[in-house]
Amino acid sequence: MLVNAIIAAVIAVLVIAFLSQAIWILREYERGVVYTLGRFTSVTGPGFRVLIPVVQQIVKVDLRTITEDVPSQDVISQDNVSVKVNAVIYFRVTDPQLAINEVENFRRATSELAQTTLRSVLGKHELDEMLSERDKLNRDIQEILDQQTDRWGIKVANVEIKHVDLDESMIRAIARQAEAERERRARVINAEGEQQAAQKLVEAARQLDAQPAAMQLRYLNSLQDIAGDRTNTIVFPFPTNMMGQLLESLGSKKG
Numbered sequence: 001m002l003v004n005a006i007i008a009a010v011i012a013v014l015v016i017a018f019l020s021q022a023i024w025i026l027r028e029y030e031r032g033v034v035y036t037l038g039r040f041t042s043v044t045g046p047g048f049r050v051l052i053p054v055v056q057q058i059v060k061v062d063l064r065t066i067t068e069d070v071p072s073q074d075v076i077s078q079d080n081v082s083v084k085v086n087a088v089i090y091f092r093v094t095d096p097q098l099a100i101n102e103v104e105n106f107r108r109a110t111s112e113l114a115q116t117t118l119r120s121v122l123g124k125h126e127l128d129e130m131l132s133e134r135d136k137l138n139r140d141i142q143e144i145l146d147q148q149t150d151r152w153g154i155k156v157a158n159v160e161i162k163h164v165d166l167d168e169s170m171i172r173a174i175a176r177q178a179e180a181e182r183e184r185r186a187r188v189i190n191a192e193g194e195q196q197a198a199q200k201l202v203e204a205a206r207q208l209d210a211q212p213a214a215m216q217l218r219y220l221n222s223l224q225d226i227a228g229d230r231t232n233t234i235v236f237p238f239p240t241n242m243m244g245q246l247l248e249s250l251g252s253k254k255g
Helices: 002-022 096-101 106-122 127-132 134-152 168-210 212-227 240-254
Strands: 023-026 030-036 039-044 047-050 056-062 066-076 082-093 154-165
Touching (some): 082 106, 082 127, 096 134, 106 134, 106 154, 127 134
Antiparallel strands (some): 023 047, 030 039, 030 056, 066 082, 082 154
């Protein structure tokens, strides 16, 4: 009886092991790379699959988008500024056969390639471009990675630079530069305003000089404004051209 029970248990274990190697269920987002006696034979889709144990093996591949953090990288910009940059990449497997057969570990290979590409691309740009043109840099890195990983059956959908970290001295230098730039713009705006005001004054002077009567009306308006001011002393300005006209009129009367 004991021997029969042991034999039955061994047979049950063998049957379970056989079924575990023979029966496979793949989810909708999975594909199976099938090998027969070590040779690639096919890529099977989702659902219920039966394989020949020992003779056939299967490797599951996830087709969903993978999010991979790129570790912080030391980058020296084109203007010799040392920064630390990290990023995140989004990629997915488009060809399971290539992803398994052409590279040992496609996730690690893609991550390593992203690190070297990040340093290479950012090293060709100045610090200001890293801070202000991230969208362009993201596209450049994504295009290079996508081209390189195509032979692995990998599609790099997006690359995002997360942080560009500077040391404290560089942050203070950038703050001083920004303050100087603001002061420069304010001075330029003030100078432009002064120039425009001077041009308007010149135009007004030309018009008044061309029309003496307009100058006299302006003089009378000024006297009216002064008369409305509550002061003890009032100084009446007297234009020199009006003085000349008055002297000429007096001279003509004496003559």
